[in-house]
Amino acid sequence: MDKKDIKKLLERYLADECTDAERAIVEDWYNRQHSEAPHDIPAAEIEADIAAIKKELPQPSARRRFVNLRYHAAAAIVIIGIGVWIVQPRFFNKLEDAPLAVIDENDILPGGNRALLTLADGTAILLDDKPVGKIAQEGNNIVYKNADGELVYRRSDGPPSEVRANEFHRITTPRGGQCQLTLPDGSQVWLNAESAIRFSANNSGDERIVELTGEAYFEVARDANRPFKVITGKQVIEVLGTHFNVNSYPNEPVVRTTLVEGSVKVSEKSETRSVVLKPGQQASIGDQRRLTVHDVSVADAIAWKNGMFSFNDSNIESIMRQLSRWYDVEVEFEGNKPEFKLWGEVYRNVKASEALEILSFFNLNYRIETVNGVKKIVISG
Incomplete structure (x- = not known):
């Protein structure tokens, strides 16, 4: 039995796709192994143990659903280097048996929706505690905050104001912050912690250009006549309409662009080389500024957007x-x-x-x- 079989067995458990017999056997195996320190169990012994369990498992005749304990469990699920899933102790505890949480005064709460909007005239607006509704207006551009905490740009119905090429807005998230917004062209952006984007607020010009520091996920509104470009410190990404993620933190050794659907063209900042990505591919460029392409897990690349x-x-x-x-x-x-x-x-x-x-x-x-x-x-x- 190889590592892939072991992983599939436990993945079925985590996805609540096991039969009753499979579930009982996997939990029994875990409870027996947990009596020893996980890192003290030899890899060969673990694989042999699970191989023996595998022989006892009936083939599931149909997909079955059980009460999902993942949401009542503690946070971490890990795979150690040998490829076997080790699940933290509280994962198997029944909810009613779980001990009461003890709050440590030194503990740290997770981040949340926090961001700063800077208008073209330099006005800075802290968005954290702003109520739902209109937040700012500059010319014909109105910024709203909806009930989900998302920022949405809309055009007013009044007579058009004078379009100025330098009307750029900037949204910055601090450490421990994140933000979701809809740009003036209708594109949606999810901004991760300690990140910033700068974009034209008047949605004019032959190109839609966004400058990014940090990490963001984009769902770009299609406009065949106006390409959408994301510019980072080392890459230029050009699209017409697609979904993709860009990780471009200054303290990360590699800038990564991952395509979820559609098509994007990724170029080195020097424009000496470019590649066109297919869904499931990632373009990366490191300190040596050499552009490479790999097949990757899209789910891993955008997990942060989905709360993981x-x-x-x-x-x-x-x-x-x-x-x-x-x-x-x-x-x-x-x-x-x-x-x-x-x-x-x-x-x-x-x-x-x-x-x-x-x-x-x-x-x-x-x-x-x-x-x-x-x-x-x-x-x-």
């Missing part, structure tokens, strides 16, 4: 950079930084302590400190 952290062959530094941005906290390593890779998912709507439980499976310890009002996560082996 998704780690796929990620090192601890990459993971902690993501957590640092979302929880608005500094990260410090004591001793040598671990070099192994992690796979798994963590919900973004949980406290930092719950998200960090993923580390306990790898003999890593963490603590949250508060010094002079500033919170910090310290990681040690």
